[in-house]
Amino acid sequence: MRTRGEVMQSKILAVLKHADSALSAYDILEALRDEFPKIAPPTVYRGLAALTEKGSVHRVESLNSFVACTNHNHDHASIMSICDDCGSVEENEAPKIFDDLSGLLGKTGFDAHRHVIEVHGVCAACGDQDNAS
Amino acid sequence: MRTRGEVMQSKILAVLKHADSALSAYDILEALRDEFPKIAPPTVYRGLAALTEKGSVHRVESLNSFVACTNHNHDHASIMSICDDCGSVEENEAPKIFDDLSGLLGKTGFDAHRHVIEVHGVCAACGDQDNAS
DNA sequence: ACGCTTGCGTTATGTTATAACGAAATATAC
DNA sequence: GTATATTTCGTTATAACATAACGCAAGCGT
Numbered sequence: 001m002r003t004r005g006e007v008m009q010s011k012i013l014a015v016l017k018h019a020d021s022a023l024s025a026y027d028i029l030e031a032l033r034d035e036f037p038k039i040a041p042p043t044v045y046r047g048l049a050a051l052t053e054k055g056s057v058h059r060v061e062s063l064n065s066f067v068a069c070t071n072h073n074h075d076h077a078s079i080m081s082i083c084d085d086c087g088s089v090e091e092n093e094a095p096k097i098f099d100d101l102s103g104l105l106g107k108t109g110f111d112a113h114r115h116v117i118e119v120h121g122v123c124a125a126c127g128d129q130d131n132a133s
Numbered sequence: 134m135r136t137r138g139e140v141m142q143s144k145i146l147a148v149l150k151h152a153d154s155a156l157s158a159y160d161i162l163e164a165l166r167d168e169f170p171k172i173a174p175p176t177v178y179r180g181l182a183a184l185t186e187k188g189s190v191h192r193v194e195s196l197n198s199f200v201a202c203t204n205h206n207h208d209h210a211s212i213m214s215i216c217d218d219c220g221s222v223e224e225n226e227a228p229k230i231f232d233d234l235s236g237l238l239g240k241t242g243f244d245a246h247r248h249v250i251e252v253h254g255v256c257a258a259c260g261d262q263d264n265a266s
Numbered sequence: 267a268c269g270c271t272t273g274c275g276t277t278a279t280g281t282t283a284t285a286a287c288g289a290a291a292t293a294t295a296c
Numbered sequence: 297g298t299a300t301a302t303t304t305c306g307t308t309a310t311a312a313c314a315t316a317a318c319g320c321a322a323g324c325g326t
Contacts, residue, residue, distance in 0.1 A: 008305090025282070040307060045283065061195040062249050064282060064313090079234070081243045094237055097230060101212070101252060104227055109257025110214045116195050116251040119234060124242025141274090159312065173276060178314065197282090197313060271324075282313065287306105294301070 011035070012047040013056060013068060021087035022065035060089060062118045067091070077115045083123035090123070144168070145180040146189060149201035154220035157198045193222060195251045200224070210248045216256035223256070 015031045016023060023031075025044045032039050048066055051057035056069050060080055070091045071078070079092040102112040148164045149156060156164075158177045165172050181199055184190035189202050193213055200222050204211070212225040235245040 038306080041283070042285090042308095043306065046305080061251070064197075079237075081238050081241070081245070083243075084246070090241070090243070092238065092241070094234075097233055097237070100230055100233070101227075101250070104212075104230070105214050105225065105252055105254070108214070108223070108225070109260065110216075110223070110252070111255045111260055112214070112252045113217070113254040114252070116249065116253070117234070118194070118249040119238055119243070119245045120247040120249070121238070121243055121245040123244075127242060127244055157313070171276080174314070175277095175316090176275065179274075268326085269324105270326100272322085274321080275319095277318085278316085280313105280315075282311100284309100284311070286309085289307100290303105290305075292301105292303075295299085296297100 008043060009047045009050055012044065013051055016057060016066060016068040019067075022060045022063050022067045022082075022089050024063075024065045028066070058091070060118060061116050062120065063089075077117075080118045081123070082118060082120050083126055084120050085122050085126035088123055088125075141176060142180045142183055145177065146184055146201060149190060149199060152200075155193045155196050155198035155200045155215075155222050157196075161199070191224070193251060194249050195253065196222075210250075213251045214256070215251060215253050216259055217253050218255050218259035221256055221258075 011032060012028055015028050019027075025041065025048060028048075029039060029041060029044050032044070036043075048057060048059075052059055052066075055076075057066055058069055058078060058080070059066055060082065063082065067080075067089050069078075071093065076093060076095075077098055079094055079097065081090045081092060083089075097117070098115055101115060101117075105112050144165060145161055148161050152160075158174060158181060161181075162172060162174060162177050165177070169176075181190060181192075185192055185199075188209075190199055191202055191211060191213070192199055193215065196215065200213075202211075203224050204226065209226060209228075210231055212227055212230065214223045214225060216222075230250070231248055234248060234250075238245050
């Protein structure tokens with residue numbers, strides 16, 4: 001039982017890859033409605049869960065939405081920088097910060113499993129635009 | 134018009150302070166239902182918005198819920214360590230990590246406004262318990 | 267006192283997410 | 297190769313989280 005859900009997963013991933021911002025599960029649902037008129041939320045959420053597990057999609061917790069992973073190495077945690085102006089989400093790597101964090105919390109006896117680092121602000125493009133005006 | 138909403142805000146804050154984990158807005162709603170039988174979601178959300186603005190409450194993005202600030206200085210961003218076992222949420226300060234983050238993103242032209250750092254894992258108490266068993 | 271401004275409570279609804287179940291597809295036993 | 301077990305999927309329904317909009321009431325200025 002290998003390939004049944006994978007069709008839907010690749011469709012979902014394709015939708016996310018073509019988007020230029022994070023999409024909610026219901027945005028994805030809408031996007032797939034043309035091709036799958038009877039698609040329902042659990043189908044999308046199941047696909048997203050599988051993709052997230054693999055690391056090819058990340059959930060953006062502070063937006064309740066999802067982005068395609070833009071790294072070649074999917075086996076990593078990321079820092080998400082989220083432009084509150086244009087909605088773009090960039091993925092940044094910074095292993096050192098994750099290590100610092102785990103170390104810091106380790107001192108208090110906390111065993112870190114999953115890091116959520118999301119930074120809201122204004123991206124370079126939007127910042128330039130503001131300066132120009 | 135000074136004191137009308139503040140009563141509700143202090144009630145909400147009291148509920149959060151007595152909780153030993155993060156509460157959703159609807160948990161708070163339930164807790165206040167005894168005293169205010171007709172209370173509705175917007176009342177709670179408005180109170181939470183005001184308290185969050187002041188810094189006396191923090192939203193935990195990855196849990197869609199809220200905790201009372203445990204720091205004396207409310208004017209700061211925090212690192213939340215969230216125990217997936219018992220649900221406890223600890224607030225940790227680490228200005229250096231925020232600086233590192235802002236610096237790192239600044240290099241890409243990103244202007245950081247708000248940091249969300251939430252670490253899921255297992256707290257000291259729950260870790261000890263697991264070892265003991 | 268009268269009207270102006272502000273923000274609150276309420277109703278209604280929008281958005282995000284999942285439980286539960288039956289049907290279909292694949293695998294396993296014999 | 298058929299019967300049975302197992303997994304996964306679509307579907308229905310509903311739960312959980314959040315806010316728009318409006319009217320009323322409280323405080324304020326005159």
